[in-house]
Structures are given as structure tokens and as C-alpha cells.
Amino acid sequence: MKTLLQRYVQVLHVLGLIVLMAFATTAPLSAQSQMLPTSGTNTADTVTLPDPLTPEAIHEMVARMSDDQVRGLLLDRLDAVAAAQSAPAPGKGLIATLEETWTAFYSPGLSAIGKLSHLGSKQIEALSNFRSAFGDMGLLKLFAFMAIAIAAGLAAEMIVNRISKRWQGTEATADDATLWSALGFLARRFGREILGLVAFYVALRTVGLALLSPAQLSFAGPFVTYMIWFPRLGAAVSRFVLAPHRSDLRLVNIDDRWAAYLHRNLIGLVLLGGFTMFIIGFNTANGVAIAETRIAFWLNSAVHIYVALIFWTAREGLTQMMLGTDPDRSRFDVWVASAYPYFAIAVAAVTWVVVQVLSGFGYFKLLLTTPHYTTMFWLLLAPVIDTAIRGLVRHMLPPMIGEGAVAEAAYKATKRSYIKIGRVIAGLIVVLRVAEAWNLDLRNLAAAGVGERFAANSVEFIMTVATGYVIYELVSLYVNRQLAKEQTSVAGVEGDLGGGEGGGAGGSRLTTVLPLALVSAQTAIMVIFGLLAVGSLGIDITPLLAGAGILGLAIGFGAQKLVTDVVSGVFFLIDDAFRVGEYVEVGGTMGTVEKISIRSMQLRHHRGLVHTIPYGEIPKLTNFSRDWVIMKLMFTVPFDTDPNKVKKIFKRIGAEMIADPLYKDDFLEPFKSQGVFQFDDVGIVMRGKFMAKPGTQFTIRKEIYNRVRKEFDANGIEFARREVRVALPGLDESDNLSEADKTAVAAAAGAAVQQQVEAKAAEAAAAKGKK
Template sequence: MFARLFALPCYALVCLLTLLPLSSAQAVGLPGLLGNQTKAQPQAEEPLGQSLDEVIKSLENDQQRAKLLADLKKLRDATKKAQPTPEEGVLGLIGGTLSSLEKQFSGADSPVNRWTDEFDLAQEELAALMLPASQWLPIIFAFALILMVWSLLAAALIWLSHRVRLRFGLTDELPQHPKTWDLLRFALRKLGPWLIALLITVYMTYSLPSSLGKDLAMVLAYALVIGTCFSAICVVAFSVLDGPHRHRALYILRRQAFRPLWWIGSFAAFGEALSDPRMVASLGQHLAHTAATFANVMAALSTGVFILRFRRPIAHLIRNQPLSRRLTRRALSDTIEIIGTFWYLPALVLVGISLFATFVSAGDTSTALRQSLLCTVLLVLCMVINGLVRRHALKPQRGHKRHALYSERLKSFFYTLAHLAVWLAFIELGLRVWGMSLIRFTEGDGHEVSVKLFSLGGTLIFAWLIWILSDTAVHHALTRSRKGLANARAQTMMPLIRNVLFVAIFIIATIVALANMGMNVTPLLAGAGVIGLAIGFGAQSLVADLITGLFIIIEDSLAIDDYVDVGGHLGTVEGLTIRTVRLRDIDGIVHTIPFSEIKSIKNYSREFGYAIFRVAIPYNMEIDDAIKLMRDVGQKMRTDPLQRRNIWSPLEIQGVESFESGSAILRARFKTAPIKQWEVSRAFNLSLKRHLDEAGLDLATPRMSIQVITPGSTPEKQ
């Protein structure tokens, strides 16, 4: 028997070692399948040496070997016939999917049949609850009494709260810009009377005997209170999103969305309460199950109606972002714009999927709608918490002016981490609703992956913090000046230093993150060094530009908004990079000059300037009168409201500089503010011309002497 079992030419020894621990009954099973008619005799497991002898004998016998091969071929053919050939390709996949759907939606286990059976069983349980009228009266009386007591208590509390509001002059609705206390007071006003009345009613009903009417009344009251709580939380969540251009949308949601949200929350809470074991015991499993499913379906349909009715106000809330965010974060604003426009489509798809899953699962309320509604409630709570965090972050905080910039940016950093923590908590709770968990994943199979992801996230957050601190330190150091002259220097050096810092921090963070992810960064560093060396040799002009520009910026030879003459170009500095300087001349032409081409820099914008005048004195005017006239004009210039801020010194008469065309050239100058010397010169020349016109004097004109010589006469000079 063992000879036929293990007689395979190539795998005899391996099969023998594998099947040795099997019992004799298991060992003789294969020959029977192969058609061997030899009876298996129960015997003990044979030793290894005896089994090897049997295998050797079987292999030496040609007839036994041929019969064993024939039996194995028959077994192979039977195995091929038993296993259907799988269809390959896209058509095979579609066919398999349609086949599985057909099996799921047809037959005795189809959703339609299961719903039919569920309704039949529910009708039987409802018929069993049909008691005589004498037994129904106590149930109806208990139901009506509890609801009446609860309603009267709630009405009394509502009247009392209304009197309190009138006494203290409080409004019924939320103000346009509600504070945290206003939101809390609104929620308490909507929920407080009904919740307190329910607690008092529950305490008072302890004396009543347990009955179906009492249970149904308490379930209905509980569902209505939960619906009120859900609607109040949603309205508070909408109000937290208050901001510019959102007032009309908030007005609509605050005054029209409360009742639809109340219906959604009440239906969902009623379906949840009917799944309670005590209600299942009172009504019956199938009747309670059917009623709970109907309530959840009504909650889903109410949610769909709410989405379609209020899709535009909610889209308005999502799309309208603050102006600062729209200007600085254009990509994020565009993404939010798209989400706000089409937000209702995925919401309707979620509702449809929940209804379809409920139909397919024949009303399994432990999944589908219940989980979707719980996720919706968690999302609303997450929005409320994030809105409160953002509201607290926007509050002005008093602090030392010296550290105001640090505190502002660090506050933004930590509030961003708080928003991230809130969303992570929402994702974790949402996954737990669906039977999954990130924490369990990190503790189980995904431990290694989670460790790497956490290390990556921690590295990025730490790099972000380092960038905030370093960038703030640079900004604080460059803008600190008593005279206020550091603005141009800060505008010049800050972009360069910030770019260098950002690139350095980004590279270091990337290397550290890759190392924490388990990647060997040594080849990367070596390759970066080789590439840097190659760039250094191959781009010598670029290196020269970088080094020259670095020293020019460090020495503060020029800055943004300076009026300079560099590289043969005269103009205002508009921008600096690590390689070039950008000038705009008086004709509006922009010149981009590499730093390596700058041999000298003439800066007209530093400290002060001189407005120099060279005035030709008329030949018929005394020099002392000309000096006095220029002094009078200079004194008048210093008292001019438009020019006195630009003139920093009295007019300095430097004397007669030269003689040109018979006229004396008188030189004078003003000490002026930077770049104002040309403006002062034009104003002085205009004022001097007006004084000369008033005195009846003309400006000096070139003089020419002509001698006329005639024969026999003396020369006449004209």
C-alpha cells in the first residue's frame, strides 16, 4: 500500500518525509481515489527504513509503476473537470460581477424575499400585540399621560425662559456676529426646556408600572429631544462659520434650517432607540427591526431633501473665504471654490449608497444608515470644534511688542496643529463607527508603516517649526532700526536669506525623512556632492555672480528702491536675486545686470545729496548783487512748504567757478535729502528766473567783440 502511495520517480523521498506523520487511515486514502481495489489493512506507522524498501520495490516493478502513472493521470483529468476554467480579461471580470449580482438578487436569499419574510414576521408580531380594548386602555393612558406631562413641563420652562429674556433684554435669535456665549445661550434656549422636562418626566414615571405605552412615550420623547439637540448643534456649527459676505446665507440657515434638521435628528434617534433590547422585547424582534429601518430610511430621505433645499446657502458658506486667504493661497481658494460648488453631489451619493445598502442588507440597522448618520454627527461636531478653535485664534492677544511677531506666527502654527488633531480624532472615530481603527492598525499589521509615517510627519512638523523661528528671526533682525532706514535693506536681503534658509531646511528635512523611512541616504549625499562639484567647475560665471552678489548685499552697497549707476545703466533698483540686479531707467526700460559685470556702483540714494547750481551772471550785474539775489532765493526756498523738507542746509555760495563767454560762473549748492537734489535744483532755477524777471534782468548771454579796421583809420571796437 505504501509502495503505491509514494511511488513517484522524482518526489518519492520528499513525499515520504511529508506524509510520514499521517495515520494509516489517512495514508491509504489516495490509492482508493486512484481506483486501487486493494483493501487497506489497519496497521501501525512503518519505520522509515521499511518504507524506503517498499518505495524501491515499487520503482523496480514495471507493472506497478505503469499502473501508478495511469491512476495519477486519471486523478489529474478528474481534477481539471471539477475546477471550472476562470474567465480572463475585462469581459470575464464583468461577467463574473454580473453573475455574482444575479446570484445575490435572485433565489431564496434575495433582498426582495428577505424583505417579504421580514414584513410577514413583523405582521405576525403586530397581530400578536392586538389585545382587547380593555387591555389597550391602560397602555394608551400611560402613553398620553407621559407625553402630556412632558409637554406641559417643557411649555412652562419655555414660558419661564421667555420671561427671563424679557427681563434682561435678551434677543430670541442669534446676533449677526455671535460670540461664544451667544452660541451657548442659543443652544440652551432651544434644548434646555425639553431636556429638563424629560429628566423630570423620567423621574416621575418611576412610580408607574412598566408597560408598552410607557416605553413608547419615553422613546418618542427621547427622539424629539435628540432631534432638537442635533438641530441646535448644526445651527451653531453654521454660525461658527461667520465671516465677510456670509451674512445672507447664515440668515437663511438660522431661520429656516432648524426644523428640517430637527426632523432628521428625530427620525435617526427614533430608529436608534427602537433597536434597544427592551423595545425589541416589548414589540418583537422583527417588528422593532422593521420600524427602526423605516425611521432610518425617513432620516435618510429627510437628509436628501435638506441637501437639495439648502445646497446654495451651504455652498455660499464654503466658497466665501477671507480676502487675505484668497490673495495668498490661490490654489487652496480654487479648491474650496470647486468643493463649495459641488458639495451636495457626494452628499447625495452617500445618502443613495446608504439606502441601497439598507435594501440589500434587508434593513440591517446596525450598518448602513446608522453608521452614515453617526459619521454625519461626528463631522458636524468636528466643524463646530474647528470653528471655535479658529474663533479663539482670531482674538487679539496682548503681548510685548518685541515678541509680537514670534507669538503671532507660533500661535498660527499651534492652532494649525490643533485643527489637524481635531480632524485626526474625527477620522479615528469615523473609522471606529465602521469597525476599523487607525490605532489598531498602528499596533498590529501596520506598525512598521505607521512608525515610518509618524517619523515623516514629525520631521515635516519640526522642519516647519524651525522655518518659522528662523524666518521670524531674520525678519526681526533686518527690520529693527531707530531711524527707519532698514526697510530697504530688509526688502533687499530678506528674500535672498529666506530662499537660502528655505532650501537648506527643505534639503535637510528631506534627507532626514528619507533616512527615517529606511532609505540609505549615503549614495544620495555622495551624488549631491559630485553634482555640486561638477556645477562649480562647469558654471564658473554663475559662481562668480553668486559670490559677487553675496558680498555686494552683505556690504549693503545697494538696495531695493535705490537710484544707482551700475554697469553703465542709471536707474532705480526694482529687484535683487542671488545672481542679478534689476534696474528700471527713466525711460521705463528694465535692465537685468549680472553681479559679475558690476565693476563700480554709484549710489545716489544714501544718506544725503547735493543740489549744485552753476549760474552765469549777466555782464551788467554786479557780482555782489548776484550773490545777494541767490541768497534771497535760497532763503525763500527753505521756507517753501513743498521744498523745506528736502533742503537740509542753507545755501552755500562756493564763489566764482570760472568765466565763460565773458560771464562769471557763480557756483552754489544745497545739502538735500537722498534723490531729491534734482527736484531742488529745478525748483531753485525756476525761482531764480522769476526773480530776474521781476528785477528786469536777463540771463547772461554769450558776448562777442568785433573790431572793424579800415585803411587810414583807427580800429573801432564794437
């Protein structure tokens, strides 16, 4: 028992002050005089904390405590301290956070300005330390061995380039260069350069490891990497993309002047960035810390200023590059191309601000991995990425469906959709790469603090919106292609609309249903992903759903007529009662179905009038354009005409037209005679008929009229004309009639004609009334 007590006393000597002082600072003052129950068997014993809590009083209290009391007191206090440490710390206010951020932003600059006078001396100190570490002879050996290693690397690169030169293939000439030939040539050249650089690095490293000591390698390795290998790699990439000396092989749309300018300055930019990383590591390795000179501030600022200067000077060329060579540009594409140089300058400025803030907070270890350079690289690579997307779309896009304006519009819309989808996917990849550069795990950000949760919610919001947009474009792309396919299949008929007299053929059922399906699908996608995006920000969407349900009920009760129209329209479409382009009659209103919506249809009369009819007000619909039409034609010939002769003429005309390439595809049944239809008071009424596709009957009818007239003339057949014959007694004496008698005869004939005209008009009115 004494051994156990001694052990607890030893423990309390170490932890007693920490635990009890933590208790004194976290518990209420009244608790210091509280009687604590023991955890042993004797529950009546209590421990009173001494007041004041001095080391002597603690030792005296522990000396008179039992083992159970010591154990219980120690466990209770350790639990209290653990609970206090696990409790969330009070968050900082917005004002305090902004003040800290502002201080972190300007403090590196002030510190760099304050230490500017020591910059030269500290740099000389670093060089002096470097010289002292190796000595004059050691430096001579270092540079000599480095020269030998570099020469060995260059020799290895030259040998590899000569061996791989036959892989280059035939160089495309300016006259026959295409995208694929230029891309193949540049890719092979780029591969040769990369292979040569790899040989250079391997040979240099092999010779360097053999000649240089580890201390010498600590200088030679970063120098070769940052000052030689990286700039040469950047030059190879720039030659692949810009081809400064071969405009016919250039992959981006930019002229020679700006291509050469960007090529030179991109190499200079990589060289400046490499020098920045090298000198920081050099000073640190030679006893001069980053904070002592703040040279990183000046060099990093120079890099960002250089980037802004490049994009400001070459804004004309960069705008050309973003526009590309595709003639199908939208106004948004032109605006983006014009704004891109200024966006690049803004990226350089914002990245510089972020670096200063992180420097003020002391995140030098993160900044040494150059995430800001990676961010600028990906964000400023936008013209190349966009050019690649448009090039792939232009050469992988399916061919245009059909011909004409409808097919061309659909083709352009399809190309724009593919480009938009490619841009969204590329944007997501860039976001992931930038997040990786800053060591941000986008999946686990939500498990961190408030700021990280906000970042995670923002990233999830962006991802949700981007996913919804891609699905929106894919659905629109599929529906528009199907719609274009259906529309171009009937484009020839839609242009005529029944010869301008109504009754033209309509489109397919998909042509009518697909626009409504597209609108419905787009609306559903926007609503669903809109709610998901709002929910990803941490906002409870349950009230929104409840409000939408209440709104739906209100619409259902307050707009019953609207519901009736919508439901009626659904059943009309299910029954396939009409299609866009068909000629219909609704309650005495006739016209071509020009447009449909979820609650009404628009009819275009063949004289230009437009009628809007809600579906709920359609009692009966007559369709004049469905499947086929039969046209019956009447011809009146004199009584002495041979009907068989007319019948043969009709048969011959029908045979000629069914063989005519201009009309044969429009006939379903040829024109033929139906014989004598009736006799009237003028002559014999002969009737013929034909069956044709809707919309073509009027053109065929006109041609039949012309051919019948010509055949009748050729065969000596006249059309019957209305005549009035007046029988007068003593007509043999007509030459002896006086003027008064002739006037009387003419008046009697006129009265007879007028009587017959009125009779015919009455018969027509009666027939129309019965109809």
C-alpha cells in the same frame, strides 16, 4: 512516580489528539517516522510515533513511555503548536480582497431586497411581542406615565425659560446689529434653549424613574431621547446658526428662503436619523433581529438620500454660505463654494457605501454607535466652520500697516494666510473627530496589520503635510508683514525714482534681503517636509538624500560660473552694497535696482531699459543713492554783478525752502552760496550747493532754478550771455561803411564765434576724457 505518570496520561487524553494531529499536519510526513530523543537522563531511548495515529495507538504509546519522555514530548509539541500559531498568516491577494469587499458591499442590499416581503410581517411581530410583554393595560399605563413625564418636563422647561428670560438682554435691531451684538444675542438665546432642554430632560427623567418600571424605561428612554430630545436639540443649533426668521442676526451668508428651507429639513433629518436608531433598538428588544428584516438598510439609505436631496435642492444657498460676505475672495474660494454642494452629496454617497461594506462584514456593533452620522455631521458642517474662521480672522486680524497699494496687498495676503492656517487646523480637528467616531487610534494603527499600517502611513502623511503647510504659511505670514512694513515706510520715495532722472532713494536692507530669505525658507520647508512625508509612507528616503548629494556635487563641478555668481551675490548682500530701488552704476551700466535673485540683479535705466547683470561679473559697483547726496549748481552773471548781492539771494532762497513744508523734510543741509567759483570769458561763475536725501535732489534743483530766476528778475540781475565783440579801426565812421565793408565785418564776427564754439567743445571733450 505513578501519580505523575497518571497526571500526564490524563493531560494527554485531553491534548494528545490536538497536539499530535497538529504535528501531523504541520510537520513533514517523513518526520512521523523520525526518532525523537528523550529529554530525560537516558538519551539512548527513543520514541517512535505510531502509524497511523489512532486513539488506541496513542494510548498504547503513552502507556509504555517514561515520565521524562512524556514531559519532553508534550513540551516539544506545545512549543511547535505555539510557534505555528504565532507565525504570520499568509496575506490575501489584492484580487481576493476586492472580491470580498464587493461581496460585502452588495450582499446587504440583496439580503434587504430578499427580505422585503417579510418586512411588514416582522414589524408586526415586533409590535405584537411588545404588546404581549406589557399587555393592554400595561401599554395604557406606559403611555399615560410617559405623557405625565413629558408634561412635567415641558412644565419645568417653561418655568426655567421664564426665569432665564431676563438673561436674554436687549434684542439687537436690524439697523444697529453688528457681528458681536448678533452673536451675543444668539448665544444668550441658545443658552436659554439648552438650559430649558436640560430642565426638560431632568424633570422628565425624574418623574419617569418614579412612575415607570425598568421594562417600561427600556422603551420610554430611547423613544424620548431619539424622537423628542435630539430633534429639539438639533432645532436649537439650527436656530443659532441659521436664524431663519431674523436675517439681520444671521451668522452665515444665506437668504431667508434657503435659511428656512435648511432649518426645516435639518430638523426632519435629525428626526429621521433618530427614528432609525429607535426602531432598530425597538425591534432587537422585541425579538426581531437586525438581520431578519434589514429595516436598517432601508432607513439608513433614506437618511443618506435625504441628505443628498437637501444639498442638491439648496445648492444655491449653500454656495452663498460658503462664499460669505468677505469681498476679498480668491478664485479658489469661489471654486470651493461652487463645488461644496456636490462634495456634500459625494460624502453622503461614500458614507453609505462604507456602511454597506461594514454591514456585509458584520460590524453591526460598530455601526450602532452611528459613526457614519458623525462623519457626515462634521464633513457637512464645513460652511459653518469656514464662516466662523473667516469671521474670527476678519475681527482679530491686525490692522493694515501703512497706506497705499503695497500695504493693501500685504493686508489681503495676511488675511488669506490666517484663513488658510485656520482651515488646516480645523481640518485636522475634523479628521481626529471622525477617527474617534470610528474607534480608530491614529497613534497605534501602525501596530496592526497591513491594511491598518497603510491607514496609519496615510494618516501620518496627511499630518506631516498639514504641519509643513502650517509652518510654511506662518513663515510666509511673518516675512510678508515685515516686508510690507519696510516697503510702506519708503513708498513715497519709490514712486518717484529721482524725478525720472535716476538716483532715487532705495529701500531698506530688509526690503532687499527678505524676499530672498522668504524664497529660501519656503524652499527649505518644502524639501524637508516633503522628504518627511515620503518617509512617513514607508519609503526609504536614503537613496533620495544620496541622489541629492550627487546632484549637488555635479552642479558644483559643472556649473562653477553659477556657483561664482551665487557666492558673489551673497557677499554683496552681506556688504550691503546695494538695495532694491537704489540707483547704481556697474561697469558703465547705470540704472535702478529693480529686482534681485540668487545669481543676478536687474537694473532699470531711467529711460526704460532693463539690464540683467550676474553678480560674478561685477568688478566695481557705484551707488548713487546711499544715505545722502550733495548737489552743486552753477550760475553765470555779468562781470558788473555784485557777488555779495547774489550770495544774499541764495541764502534767502535756502531759508525759504527749508521752511517750506513741501521741501523741509527732504533737506539735510539748506541751499547756500559758495561764493565766486571762477571767471570765464562770459562773466562771473557763482556756485551754490545743498545736501538732500537721495531721490529728492532733482525736484529740489528744479525749484531752486525757478526761485533763482524769479529773484534775479526782481533784483535786476541778468544771466550772462555769450557775446562776440569785434574792434575795428575807424569805428566812428561806421555810419559811412559801405555794404561790402559791413559784409566783411559780419564774416569776421561769425568766424570768431565759430572759433570760440569749437574751442569750448574741445575743452568739454578733453574734460570728459579725463573723467
